[in-house]
Amino acid sequence: MxxxxxxxxxxxxxxxxxxxxxxxxxxxxxxxxxxxxxxxxxxxxxxxxxxxxxxxxxxxxxxxxxxxxxxxxxxxxxxxxxxxxxxxxxxxxxxxxxxxxxxxxxxxxxxxxxxxxxxGSFASFEASSLEVVDMDATELLLSAAPSPRDDIPLFLRQIKTGVPITDRKSTFQANAVAVSSVEEVIGPCCLHRCHMCVDF
Missing domain, CATH: 3.10.110.10 (Ubiquitin Conjugating Enzyme)
Structure with missing residues (x-):
């Protein structure tokens, strides 16, 4: 017009x-x-x-x-x-x-x-696809056999690391690994984290 x-x-x-x-x-x-x-x-x-x-x-x-x-x-x-x-x-x-x-x-x-x-979509999961686990972490740690610091579980050595993305002042990096059961992750991961603890 x-x-x-x-x-x-x-x-x-x-x-x-x-x-x-x-x-x-x-x-x-x-x-x-x-x-x-x-x-x-x-x-x-x-x-x-x-x-x-x-x-x-x-x-x-x-x-x-x-x-x-x-x-x-x-x-x-x-x-x-x-x-x-x-x-x-x-x-x-x-x-x-x-x-x-x-x-x-x-x-x-x-x-x-x-x-x-x-x-506008979220990276979400169907509730039915997530297994609910009720475990006592202390009991799990006590029942697991101790492993040396350099004995990293196999699944942790198979972690794939993505390319870092920097957005403004933050850098983000994706990590992924295939697992087949909850037990495969919880026991070794908890022990590995205990060995990796650092006091600040």
Missing amino acids: PGAATDSELRANLDSQKDEVEALQAIYEHDFEWADHEVYAAPCKSFYMSIPGDFCLRLLIHLPSDYPSRSCPIAEVYESFGVSSSDCDAIIHNLATIFNKSQGDVCLYEWIESVREQF
């Missing part, structure tokens, strides 16, 4: 924004947080949208006064863990794509859902 938005268009935008924001607050509850405390009639509003999951994404969203009739919401990936810069760029590009398809209608719910679908 050529020219600046008219007063009636701005009022219609404000009404659409109010309805959309109220819906987002109702749907996402604690994942929604205002970034400023300006009154609703302010020309631009900003809020954070957290995407729960392993990536800990936090989006900062700005609503220009001429959204949704003319301008796309302005967004940035404010916080993330393990999301590449190209993925962050793709998240923002996806907002523009969804806005262009919306033809003047609100589009944030569709965009947020697409981000949640891609980055």
